[in-house]
Amino acid sequence: MSCLQVENVSCRYNGRDVLEQLSLTVADNEIVCLLGASGCGKTTLLKAIAGLQPLANGVIRLGSTLLDGPETNVPPEARQIGMIFQDYALFPHLTVAENVGFGLTQSDRPARQHQVNQALALVNLEGLGERYPHQLSGGQQQRVAIARALVCKPKLMLLDEPFSNIDTQVRMKLILEIRTLLKQQGIGAIFVSHSKEEAFAFADRLALFRAGHIEQVGQPEQLYRRPQNRFVAEFLGGVNYLTATVVDSHCVQTALGRVCGSEPHGRAIGEQLQLMLRPQQLQLEHVQEGGWEVLEQQFLGHHCRVVFTCAGQRIEASIGEPLAGKRARVTVAAHALVLFEPLP
Known part of the structure; x- marks a missing residue:
């Protein structure tokens, strides 16, 4: 069942089209990330x-409620939608409890206090209701903003770059906490980000934006492993392209040798294409002779970046440990092959 349906939406801003005939659905209790560079239309x-x-x-x-359409425009305060901003948008002169309860104008004082206490408990801020925003950390301030949105029991949550002002060391912890909270409350959410790491950690599905339209929608792993075009492939991580000739239903011939996929690729025998390979899909083994020349190695903690030459082309690999020497045998890990048409 769909929580939200956006159908053929177009928007103009400062006289130019920002969104063009865009459609998107969000299922009940689903988190969808709008991912893309600045200015591509996500926040619009x-x-x-x-x-x-x-x-x-x-x-x-x-x-079942029409929010926008011909002759229909439900005002923001009546949409049952909560919104969390990048800068938290807290009132500095109000306490935490007053900020959370700000929108509860229809409740009497005891009922409002009970709802505020419940919301603060949900975000692990019990006992901090009398503090002011400046007395809290960035992560705590963001939790106050989340509690303020949750206290009104929204049907949908909108989050606009909510983690960009959070220290790196606590960001992933907060992302997982908020994801768990939304799932427990059964609330669907749309999350705007330009960070693929945040999107992978937070979202059930990604909608990758480019210049006012969506390039591809799907689960994070699907977009990463099976991008539909070069833009999606390159936005979501490092890529190498190798000239490839189709030799049968599963395999192609490349400068690295014969590379076979884990399932049929659907291309015709003899086609000249380009094989996309992620650095993590390349496996390197040090050899004394033969193999390919290693040009660079860079130890990055959780992995080692290695650049080697292959038929005059620089190829980047990501491996667990540094190589012992300057030459390497290269194999390709089993995966479903991603093949693109050659560039003109």
Whole structure:
């Protein structure tokens, strides 16, 4: 069942098209990340869903409720959507409890206090209700913003770069905490980021944006391992391209030798294509003679970056331990082959 449906939405900003005929769905209790570079339209879509950006055309539905469409525009405060901002947007002159309860105007004081206490407990901030935002860490301030959004019991949560101001050492911990919290509360969410690491850790599905449209939607692993085009492949991580000739239903011939996939690739025998290889898909073994020349090695803690030459081309690999010498035998780990048409 879909929590949110965005259908053929277009938006204009400062006289130019920012979104063009864009469609997206979010299932109940699903977290979808809008991933892309700055200025590609991610935040514009988030604002349109929140009711802060008018549509040029298209419709937006939350469950069975039409939020935007011909002659329909539900105001932001009536959409049952919570929004969490990059800068937290807390009131500095209000306490934590007052910030969380700010939107509970329809409740009496005891009921409001009970709801605030429940929300603070959900985000592990019990006992901090009397503090002010400046007395909290960045991670704690973000938890206050989350509690403020949750206290109104939204049907959908929107998160705009919510982790960019959090220290690196606590960011992943906070990401996992918020993901667990949203799942426990049964709330669907749309999360905007330009960081693929955050997206991989937080989202159930990614929608990769480029210049106002979506290039590919799918599970993070699917987009990483089976990108539909070069833009998706290169945005999500390092890539190598090798000229490849199709020799049968599973294999291609390259400068590294015959490379076979774990399933049929669907290409015709004899086609001249380019094989995409992630650095992690290359396996290197030191040899005294033969093999390929190693040009660079860089130890990066959790892996070692190695650059070697292959038929005059620089190829990058990622391996667990540094090589002992300057020559290496190279093999390709089993995987489903990704083949692209040659560049013109």
